[in-house]
Amino acid sequence: MRLLSYLVNGEPHYGVADDDGVVDLTVRIGAEFPDLKSLIARDGLASARRASAGQRPDHALDELTLLPPVPAPEKLWCIGVNYKDRNAEYKDNSDLPKYPSLFVRNPSSVVGSGQGIEKPKVSDQLDYEGELVIVIGKQGRHIAREDAFSHIFGMTLCNEGSVRDWLHHGKFNVTQGKNFDRSGSIGPWIVTSDECDPRGPHDIITRVNGEVRQQDSTERLMFPFDFLISYLSTFATLKPGDMIATGTPTGAGARFDPPRWLKPGDVVEVESSRIGVLRNSVVMEQ
Structure with a gap:
C-alpha cells in the first residue's frame, strides 16, 4: 500500500493512494487510528486494507497539500557518507569509516512532496541530497541484524536539504546546516514492506531541473x-514512525567545481522505481 498524510480544509488527514486518487482513511477509521503514526504503531495495516478495499477515491492526488508521511516522528535519523565513493569526495585521504556518521533532523526542517523547500535568507549554499528512508514499524532495542527487517514498516524518499556553510559552524556537529526550517522534504508516501521489500536492491536518482545529478543503488551501501x-x-529504542534517511550518493551540488547551489525556481526530484517520485520546487524564505 501507498500511505500518505495530507491536509483537507487545513486539517490533517491520511489515506491510501492509487493510480486513481486517494481513499481517505481518516473519515473511515480515524476514530480507531487518528493518524498514520498510530496506525503504524498499533498494527493497523489490515484495517486500512479493509477500509479502502473497493472504495472510490475521495480526492485527486494533485489537489491535495501533502505532508511528510509521518508528520511528527519521534526520531528522524540521518546517515552520512554511506555510499561507496562518498568518502573519496571529501579528498582528505581518510580511511573508510568503521561506523556510520549520524545526525538528527527536526520535523520542522522537512515539508511534503509538492511543497516549496526554502532557500534561507542567510545563505546561498542550499544543496540537495536524495535519499531512501526506512520507516520503523515495530518498537525495538538491541535489535539483531537477522531480525532487523521485521522492524521495517515501509520505505519513502527524502531530499535531505543541507545549508553547506552552516554545516561548519560547530567543531563537532553539522546540526545547524541540517535543520533550517523547510529546507528538505520527505514523501510522497510510504510504500509498505509487503509491496516494497526493503532487502532490495533499490535504486536512487536525483534530478535538478530534469538533469540527473545523483544515481546509485543500495547494493553499494557501506552500512x-x-x-x-x-x-x-x-x-536508542526505535519506535513506530521513526525514520532513518540512509545516506546520499555522490553528486551533490557542493561537489561540482564550481559548486551548483539550489536557487529559487529550481525543481528537485528524488526517485526510486519501487517507491515513486518526491518532487519539490525551491522558494525563497519569506
Missing part, C-alpha cells in the same frame, strides 16, 4: 539497512 537498525537500536 546496509539491517546494520543501521541494529546499530541505532544499540543506544
